[in-house]
Amino acid sequence: MRNITIICVLIALVLYSAYVTGQHRCLSQKELYERAKRYTPDLDRKIALQKAREREAELDGQSQRTTTTKKVNVVVHVIYKTAAENISLAQIESQITALNKDFSATNADISNVPSAFSGLIGNPNFVFELKGVTRKSTTKSSFTISDDDEKALKLSMFGGTDAWPPDRYLNIWVCNISGPTLGYAYGSAAAGEWYDGVVISYKAFGTMGTVTSPNHLGRTATHEIGHYFDLNHIWGDDEDETNKCSRSDGISDTPNQSVATYGCPSFPLYDACTPSGNGVMFMNYMDYVDDNCMHMFTAGQVTVMRNTYNNHRPNLGANVTSLVSSTSQDHLFVYPNPFNEQIIIEGNWTTVEPYTFKLVNQLGVVVYSSTENMSEYLNKTINLSHLQSGIYYLIIENSIETYTKKLVKK
Numbered sequence: 056m057r058n059i060t061i062i063c064v065l066i067a068l069v070l071y072s073a074y075v076t077g078q079h080r081c082l083s084q085k086e087l088y089e090r091a092k093r094y095t096p097d098l099d100r101k102i103a104l105q106k107a108r109e110r111e112a113e114l115d116g117q118s119q120r121t122t123t124t125k126k127v128n129v130v131v132h133v134i135y136k137t138a139a140e141n142i143s144l145a146q147i148e149s150q151i152t153a154l155n156k157d158f159s160a161t162n163a164d165i166s167n168v169p170s171a172f173s174g175l176i177g178n179p180n181f182v183f184e185l186k187g188v189t190r191k192s193t194t195k196s197s198f199t200i201s202d203d204d205e206k207a208l209k210l211s212m213f214g215g216t217d218a219w220p221p222d223r224y225l226n227i228w229v230c231n232i233s234g235p236t237l238g239y240a241y242g243s244a245a246a247g248e249w250y251d252g253v254v255i256s257y258k259a260f261g262t263m264g265t266v267t268s269p270n271h272l273g274r275t276a277t278h279e280i281g282h283y284f285d286l287n288h289i290w291g292d293d294e295d296e297t298n299k300c301s302r303s304d305g306i307s308d309t310p311n312q313s314v315a316t317y318g319c320p321s322f323p324l325y326d327a328c329t330p331s332g333n334g335v336m337f338m339n340y341m342d343y344v345d346d347n348c349m350h351m352f353t354a355g356q357v358t359v360m361r362n363t364y365n366n367h368r369p370n371l372g373a374n375v376t377s378l379v380s381s382t383s384q385d386h387l388f389v390y391p392n393p394f395n396e397q398i399i400i401e402g403n404w405t406t407v408e409p410y411t412f413k414l415v416n417q418l419g420v421v422v423y424s425s426t427e428n429m430s431e432y433l434n435k436t437i438n439l440s441h442l443q444s445g446i447y448y449l450i451i452e453n454s455i456e457t458y459t460k461k462l463v464k465k
């Protein structure tokens with residue numbers, strides 16, 4: 056009961072601070088840690104093992120100072136009720152483009168970093184590749200930040216879309232988040248768990264379509280993916296403590312800062328923790344300023360992110376087939392094509408409705424039909440050895456989704 060009370064107070068505090076300060080970019084890492092512990096009771100043991108692995112890597116001299124490019128496979132799960140919430144592929148791709156600029160320090164506005172801080176700019180050298188898009192209609196008008204609503208987003212048994220294997224994909228769920236929250240993300244303590252990944256409002260995802268100013272440049276995802284790679288808020292999440300300078304973000308090259316910065320202040324900005332000199336680094340992606348006001352990660356932050364990639368998320372760049380085509384929203388993969396004896400259909404079955412599989416020839420005659428319930432990652436093999444050579448159309452549909460593929464029988 057005591058725990059529940061504390062959590063409620065925490066959530067109330069988070070909500071209160073959000074409402075009094077306007078748009079709230081995400082949740083405190085404290086709150087997310089508590090939540091992850093509810094989902095994963097032995098979380099502390101997992102974190103201890105991760106820390107041991109980090110120390111071992113350090114002792115082995117596998118320092119992460121290399122500048123090689125790190126690839127990140129991305130799957131975006133669109134959970135929508137209204138047509139607007141079902142954002143376009145172009146909007147999703149605009150977010151990937153923005154991430155690739157921000158995570159290679161090639162964003163055009165990096166020149167706005169004051170010269171006092173420009174020497175601290177770091178380049179993560181991450182490349183994001185969109186490998187899948189899933190779409191699922193929901194009966195929920197919006198999602199709160201409660202445990203139940205997170206399950207309704209991320210678990211198919213509660214109406215959401217299950218993560219693609221979280222060791223090989225950065226899973227991003229895009230939905231209508233209620234209240235002022237723009238998104239939230241778990242650090243590597245959640246690596247591999249069903250809830251691992253990032254949640255972002257459809258109003259703050261990408262740089263076109265449904266995004267609204269001042270969250271229109273894709274920086275919510277930049278910020279949340281910073282958390283996903285274990286960055287803290289630049290002020291250290293100590294805003295609830297008496298001494299707001301007591302905790303730092305654990306990064307040596309970011310100035311100590313008391314609370315989040317909102318809007319778009321001008322440089323220099325002083326606060327109780329850094330009252331002189333260059334002031335606080337409000338233009339950092341891990342602060343809360345407007346999208347057009349944040350421009351950089353530091354070298355220290357880059358070291359943390361690349362360490363996390365190497366030690367805790369090393370398979371994010373695994374070779375996986377892209378299930379995204381520029382003309383459709385498919386997330387199913389059919390092979391071989393052309394085929395001889397049989398075809399195999401694999402991918403992510405995003406709804407619990409039964410699927411009907413139909414193969415139609417060029418005359419429109421149905422030559423194969425079956426209806427089945429598909430569970431996650433289940434492959435379906437169809438034997439078509441009896442068919443004549445020629446062109447066929449595979450139609451996979453249920454009450455929610457329809458897919459069509461052109462196939463050639465040898």
Ligand SMILES: [Zn+2]
Nearest residue numbers: 080081082288
């Ligand atoms: Zn945050």
